[in-house]
Amino acid sequence: MAANLKPGTTKARILDTTAELFMRYGYTGTGLKQIVADANAPFGSLYHHFPGGKQELGVEVIHRSGAMYLELVLGVFDAAPDIVTGVHDCFAGAAEVLRATDYADACPIETVALEVASTNEPLREATAEVFESWIEGATEKFRAAGIDDSTARELSISVIALLEGAFVLARASRATEALDAAGKTAAAAVEAALRR
Amino acid sequence: MAANLKPGTTKARILDTTAELFMRYGYTGTGLKQIVADANAPFGSLYHHFPGGKQELGVEVIHRSGAMYLELVLGVFDAAPDIVTGVHDCFAGAAEVLRATDYADACPIETVALEVASTNEPLREATAEVFESWIEGATEKFRAAGIDDSTARELSISVIALLEGAFVLARASRATEALDAAGKTAAAAVEAALRR
DNA sequence: GAGAAACTAGATAGATCGCTCTAGCTGGTA
DNA sequence: TACCAGCTAGAGCGATCTATCTAGTTTCTC
Numbered sequence A, B: 001m002a003a004n005l006k007p008g009t010t011k012a013r014i015l016d017t018t019a020e021l022f023m024r025y026g027y028t029g030t031g032l033k034q035i036v037a038d039a040n041a042p043f044g045s046l047y048h049h050f051p052g053g054k055q056e057l058g059v060e061v062i063h064r065s066g067a068m069y070l071e072l073v074l075g076v077f078d079a080a081p082d083i084v085t086g087v088h089d090c091f092a093g094a095a096e097v098l099r100a101t102d103y104a105d106a107c108p109i110e111t112v113a114l115e116v117a118s119t120n121e122p123l124r125e126a127t128a129e130v131f132e133s134w135i136e137g138a139t140e141k142f143r144a145a146g147i148d149d150s151t152a153r154e155l156s157i158s159v160i161a162l163l164e165g166a167f168v169l170a171r172a173s174r175a176t177e178a179l180d181a182a183g184k185t186a187a188a189a190v191e192a193a194l195r196r
Numbered sequence C: 001g002a003g004a005a006a007c008t009a010g011a012t013a014g015a016t017c018g019c020t021c022t023a024g025c026t027g028g029t030a
Numbered sequence D: 001t002a003c004c005a006g007c008t009a010g011a012g013c014g015a016t017c018t019a020t021c022t023a024g025t026t027t028c029t030c
Helices: A010-025 A032-038 A043-049 A053-079 A083-100 A110-116 A121-144 A149-173 A177-195 B010-025 B032-038 B043-049 B053-079 B083-100 B110-116 B121-144 B149-173 B177-195
Strands: none
Touching: A010 A032, A010 A043, A010 A053, A010 A110, A032 A043, A053 A083, A053 A110, A053 A121, A083 A121, A083 A149, A083 A177, A110 A121, A110 A149, A110 B110, A110 B149, A121 A149, A121 B149, A149 A177, A149 B110, A149 B121, A149 B149, A149 B177, A177 B149, A177 B177, B010 B032, B010 B043, B010 B053, B010 B110, B032 B043, B053 B083, B053 B110, B053 B121, B083 B121, B083 B149, B083 B177, B110 B121, B110 B149, B121 B149, B149 B177
């Protein structure tokens, strides 16, 4: 966990920089030299804070980014008057961020998840844990709105899949049409579950 | 296009091998040395057939894999008695392939699409073209079933996003739960569009 | 203020990256 | 047979990759 870690420290700068680079260039596409350069950190510090090297850094970044993103999305949910609006706002917000960052900042771990799924067990497990935490977080919200357990979980998985899938299409096409369409479908799926 | 290309030739072997490696290891994660080794091809042949190097090879692999996958999915669609069953069968078939290949063979271009979206324009455009061809192919099927144009396109995007997103979750968790859930949601979305 | 621990700093090793280069081989045509 | 593309074959280049190593600096504790 990246708890009680003072912001602005070398370690925090390395983690934040790495998270950003992972979003844009992926795991294999991000070099350690580039990380320390962008983070204004000396190379030695990297291996001091992460003796396990790139893999240990990657695991920590995934957990950290995953936790931050969960909080961000739950915040959007809590600010909305109901869960249908909440889901809609998540997709709309994601579209806005994507446009503002020239289609770079989408999901912080999606690219890494696909890259490492067949090559690096510790990293794969980290991404699986993050996705599971997102699913559980969303399931809790849907259950609280009166949707039964099994439906709530299926719905959570589908909404997250819609978001992740739309990110791929949106980044490839450099357009937010996919996020708009997926957002509509996600909201409709939630409405249908509520009516059941 | 990879039309009229005899199978078994050096060029075809290179293309097929590269496509498989891209699925498992992504674009940056796949080395040219590994490609020629796996394809049983000499290094010189690679640059003879693809003077533009890795990028030209990548573009051709993306177009080729994209066209093959489109045909595969349309085949599943045509074999089904109706489009709701067709969509369901696509997700079920994908789950089966994933299980059979130890969660390696999902979408042939998704990983590459995310990797190159912010780093390589020609490759990014190739992935965007493939996704657009898939969207148009699905839209045509839905329109043929009586769904209006704009709804059909939104539905196509959503179904593809569900599939791509489920691939990420399934490969990360090494389980097909996400494909099952996304498949149910996709089928429900198609049913809803038909009832409109 | 002394000593230990934490951290910074960067040169460098060894492997691998994409790519270029020159030869040699093969099959079809004159 | 002579020739010429098309293709095969792989050595090797400069750059870059992750990781290790030693040394210097700062910060905290007693």
